[in-house]
Amino acid sequence: MLDIFLNYYPVLFKGLAVTVLITIISCFSGTVFGVFLSLGKIYGNKLVSNLVTAFIAVIRGTPLLVQLFIIYYGLPAYGVNFSPITAAVISFIINSGAYQAEYLRGSIQSVSSGQLKAALSIGMTKWQGIFHIILPQALRRVIPAWTNEFIYMIKYSSLAYVIGAKELMTEAKLIASRNYQFFNVYLVTALIYLVVIIIFVYFFNRFEKKVAIPGFDFER
């Protein structure tokens, strides 16, 4: 097992770099997208709110793999071509954005409406109140769910191997198909995922504590 790691770590780490890159870009862009979706759903007019609701329902109600296939195999029929990695990132951003929008909606609604009223009362516009008062609190509260989303994403980014994006799973599969040591290769791969996730979770938890509001957020 160790020999597998020693023999193949350059390739595995190259794949890991792609996995991590896909995940980071997708998760962070998904947050930005999710913020817009949740704000549209909560504060938008009826049309915007209904459109966002429908969009989220469709994305959450269909498999990620199908979304990936539509973007990678379906869109070229309409003249839109993406590289495997780009297609993966786009579909992950869309998917993650929809989930994150729902997490965010919950945390936005958990910030007391009295604070928005107070923001208006000192002359802020509704959007100033949302950006300066509501979002800073809602984003803090969404960090645990966001961490979960990141873990989910780092693992589900392996789906990108089905369209041939050269991420960690793709490299692992290539190695195993050459040396036939499926068990060992996949075990090493699993360990790499595990270690990377533990490291990221450690830093996200530290960040969560660092930005916690004294006495208000749950202090551990």
Added chain:
Amino acid sequence: MPTSHLLKIEDLHHSFGKEEVLKGISFSLDKGETKVIVGPSGTGKSTILNNIIRLVPPKRGKIYLEDVEITSTKKINEIRQQIGFVFQDFGLFNHLTAKGNVMIGLTKVKKMDKKEAEELAMFELDRVGLKDFADSYPSQLSGGQAQRVGIARALAMQPKLILFDEPTSSLDPELTGEVLRVMKSLAEEGMTMLVVTHEMGFARSVADELIFMEGGNIVEQGDPEKLFNNPEHKRTKEFLFQLVDLYGEGEE
């Protein structure tokens, strides 16, 4: 129509759905005056205050701030900067320190530079006796302290008047005094205030006029002592003495 009053409310009506909550309220407030509104729960006292700064847009009637008609003005954000509001549940921004709460309106709304805003915030916190708590977060403050931050936040915007909606109702009895004392000193400094409260001690010692409301109408308004001792309506006396029974005379 220009008026010489600081705030003038004319025939204000409001309804939520079919329920008529305000049935034609008129009164005015001159510079430096303090008026207290009392009345049973559900009578529309909060609705009046919310109508004034259009947190709830009124259905009918006119409200003037000096000579500006503010019920229909498009620049409601500018009007709100000129009218402070103190909430029953404080409405403090939980992610900001006491100082941050007072500063944010200055930096984000008035676009004041940070240093200047900080100085003014510290001045206002000092005014409510909370200089030493500038770096505390709302959850680290007692209710009385939190409400005083709420008052400092309103003061910092340098409003022409301040509306108070039951500022001490969610406080433990032993904490109401510190808030009422701050309000009293504001009144003495000449701040114009419109206060909804059950604190009759405060009304009697500070208010220039007491307004008794019931069922969406003003039943009677006038000098607090007159309303207590010699009201036009029997109902006024009944209610006021019932309040004193319930909440006590308050301090002074």
